[in-house]
Amino acid sequence: MNKIKYIAVVLMAIAGFGLQQADAFTSQLNVGNTAISGFTGPYGTVTITLVNSTTATVTFTSNTVNGNIYLFGDGGSVALNVNATTFSVSGISGSNAGTGFTPGPYTLAGAGNVDGFGSFNLRINSFDGFTHSSDTITFTLTNTSGTWASAADVLAFNADGFDAAAHIFVTSSPANASNSALATGFAAESAGGVPDGGTTVMLLGAALGALGMARRFLMG
16 A cells, blocks of 8 residues: 555656646747748747746747758847736856857847837847857746736737747758858747647646546545
8 A cells, every 4th residue: 555655646746747847838930031031941949838927938949941050149139029017037048059159148138129020028139140149049037017827828929910039040050150151030930839739748648647547546
């Protein structure tokens, strides 16, 4: 009986982990402006993970399509339209798995226009130039004026119908700082994202199913 109790505790912990991990929202930077529209998207992925009702982790990740990688850099490296009257940003960091790059440093630019996609209330700039671009940029977002019910509530469309954007350097993959960018432009997300429906949801379902079986066994 003690062993069964231990198993139940472990299963409950797994279920809790699944619940924490399941609330993620992913969208694609699927619309390029004229400067990069000739390159096939989507250009990047934006993942919002809700840590609690006032805190979310945001990660922009470059996509590689048709032999080209789309890096984030320069002014307006990444931008969001946050669904909050006031908010704070912390822990901005980035990386580039390519050769010869020095990502960042990053600065918070506040609200402003992103070329071709309207105004966003959060923009993050990277130090000038292709060699300081990143293939991932991540940071923590804190709602200081209210709460978010889910990861899908963290962003809101701006007046032009976009909620995330990035300044894109197009270069051949694997990225090498000694190569020049093939093009630079901006990309945004306009079609809405999708909840994380992959491994974390499967984990949650499996854990809850196992908990149900354990409960019936213990009560039998």
